[in-house]
Amino acid sequence: MKKVFRKNLLVIIFLLLGFVVAGQIFFINNKNITSEIKIIEKTKKYCINNIENITQDEAKQSCEKIMNNDYVIQSQNFYVKFASSYLDVIGYFNIVASLIIFIVSIYKVVNVFKDRVVISVLEREKYSHFIRKLIFKMYRYCWFWVAIMLLIFGVCMINSTFDSETLINSGMSWKKSLMDNVPMFIFLYLLNILIFTIFYLNIALIAIRKQHNYFLAVIKSFLIIIGIEIFLEIVVQSIFFGKILGNYDAGLVFNIMNLFSFNVDEYSHGLVSLFSFNCICLLISYLVMYMAYHNKEKLIIDCEKNN
């Protein structure tokens, strides 16, 4: 038990942080509900005292609804809770999501190169088997963000309503047809995260091909992600789609660091665009990985240089 704990210490620490974040979201959601109830109670008192003086039809109708207890607490809606969680907490993790994955995943894998163990292994095993095992070893924490988000979905589901019809001017960034099917929404959201996580891990494998120091490999992987993101935002979004094609919004899908936003409303890109982009990113990363690892002799020579 002690050995398992020691071997997986980093991921356990970050999972515990995930629990802390989920707890924070739970309290924020409850606080929002309590605040909304207080506002409704205040509004009810105001309506009772001033209903005769209200002339606007819309305002009068709202007052009558509140006085008849015919209102819906928006903050109790699952999607409102989740959107609020994103804006208040989860959104801030977009920029470090890939970094956290690199920190927990790279350590054990990079030592195979750093300690030159790959040489002893390749005297016993086919290179293709070794590469396959290496990839699966790097992928062993690919479920990390999926698990954290599943936990957060669970927290948002506690005492929640799921009716998308009653959301008033909610500014939700998801298509209504998608929101009507909660399991499908959750499944597609998590699938998007999983695909991008595997993309990040492929970038890590590309980075560690030449960089066998753990800390430098983490930094290099993160810098590659930032570099790709800068290229996508400046060259693809702003210049190509914005200036040349005159349709900046169409370029918004080209983003690899908005892991948690899942922008699929009527005004931005849809599901097809989103999943096409992330699958193409994944395919390109596999192609680059093949180019980095197909030469066994070069890999051995690079590892032999390590002390």
Add this chain to the structure above:
Amino acid sequence: MEIVVKNLMKEFKNIIILNDVNLKFLDGNIYGLHGRNGSGKSVFLKLLCGLYLPTSGTILYDNKIYNFKNDFPPFVGALIERPSFFADMSGYDNLKLLASIKKVADDNQILEAMKVVNLLDQKDKIFNKYSLGMKQKLGIAQAIMENQKVIILDEPFNGIEDISVKKIKKYLLKLKEQGKIVILSSHIIDDLNEICDKIYYFDNGYVVEK
């Protein structure tokens, strides 16, 4: 088991390391490779293990080519240059991990190999706490633990005390009696003269029998 090296050539960045090497290795013999540092002995041994690919020529194990594309000869136990193990694991755990790949060596064989190299009492020590000689011994242990038909040892006696060197040499002679092929390289000719049936001399990319 017969290893035949035919017209082997290896170059790196237009520098010829090995040039038209033709050698034969037969069962029940210990072969020595001698030459100054940088003469190509380690490169030759890496080619035999399948770690490097020849620029031209072939290496045949019982008339079968293994050193092609990404294959490796499965009946070779080797120590090439510096021993390669996980720094934060014990000597024994490192050997167990390597043994788990082919699954031909059990715990007893691993312990027996560590006994041969006089490392049994240090088996639970973390690898990065080993001295140079102890690391070298562990490297020899991983080469012999799986009872392979071909044992390849690159400068095996570096940093090892005399008493252990004697024990290892005795063990290598025992392997020869069992009909195995043992190939070891050294820049110290006395080590090779003591146990080798044949010694090949590497110089400027060429190999001659001594």
